[in-house]
Amino acid sequence: MKWIVITSPDFVPGEAFFIDKLFGHGLDLLHLRKPGASADECRDLLERIPERWRGQVVLHEHFELAEAYGAHGIHLNRRNPQAPEGYGGSVSCSCHSLEEVAASKPRHQYVFLSPIFDSISKVGYAAAFPEEQLRQAAKERLIDRQVVALGGVTATNIAALRAWHFGGAAFLGDVWSRMDDPNVDAYLAHLRQLLHE
Template sequence: MKQLIAITTPTCFPGEGKIITSLFEAGLERLHLRKPDAGKEIIAALIHQIPDQFYSRIVIHDHFSLASEYALGGVHLNRRNPNAPDHFTGSISRSCHSIQELDTWKSLDYLFLSPIFQSISKEGYGNGFPWHELEEATERGFINPKVFALGGIDASHIRQLKGLGFGGAVVLGALWGKQPGESDSREIMERFNQLITAIKES
């Protein structure tokens, strides 16, 4: 694996922009800004809390017009927003929940496959793929460097996925914890360092 991608918590919290900035400064290459119930103004306010030198590392899941407005790195397609803006030049990604979907959307810049393990942040959102199915998907080229593992990913699981062909891992709960706040900055950075170390070793 080569890259760690972080997804924001679904809701905003005090100090979030400052912590995101610290993560970028520590080496986070890509952050998916996902706040499905937040309005455009709230998303824009969060972006404003982050230095513009990091905007190219941010991918948004909603309010795609902000991607061009702030020269963000990409958009992530979903049921709410199934199409990228016209003439968009950033990356276009999408989440997949079956091996077949990986083939259907292989023309996009990169894909998430989930859930791989029992979700840390979503109770009841469990393991969706038998291990042999993942191995077969790797052998057939469906899992490749453009596909990222999502769902229950922590440092130990990153090491477990070594050899399966994923380009990297996507984390949410393993990074942010249950209910993050500004006072949790040190713990979040410690977890980030553990995750980055696991990526380097996998």
């Protein structure tokens, strides 16, 4: 399974150092999502991410930075719904229904489907899909390697995501809440094992 981490929406002290640590533990892609941040603020964070990892970064805003920093791709959302004319990198998008997944998969390298579980970072953002619906979508191959689960994803529910045939897991609140935990390296190693086994 693909291991993706989405940045905290706000800039946090030590963020670039922690991003380096995540990639060192085997992170596949980092989604740089900073709603409301300026291009200069995003550029500053990209500058502090070691160059060897920049090809694994996906931008949610300021798409003009993608080429300049050799980013993996861009992620379309309600704020930025269109890829720049002639853009040739990876393009992914956010989906909040299975109908959106069906419509979006043919036009994107991969899609996020959320919320799969109760969100950790967004209060009151509850799981939107009954287990039986996800099982059926997997059976119909609507959920497959191209669909990444987002929303409340932790180590404890990776097995369920595998059973529902998700191609990846996107982490936000779970990972960033552990940034200053002295046992974070052991947790990240555990995640890598669960996702890359």
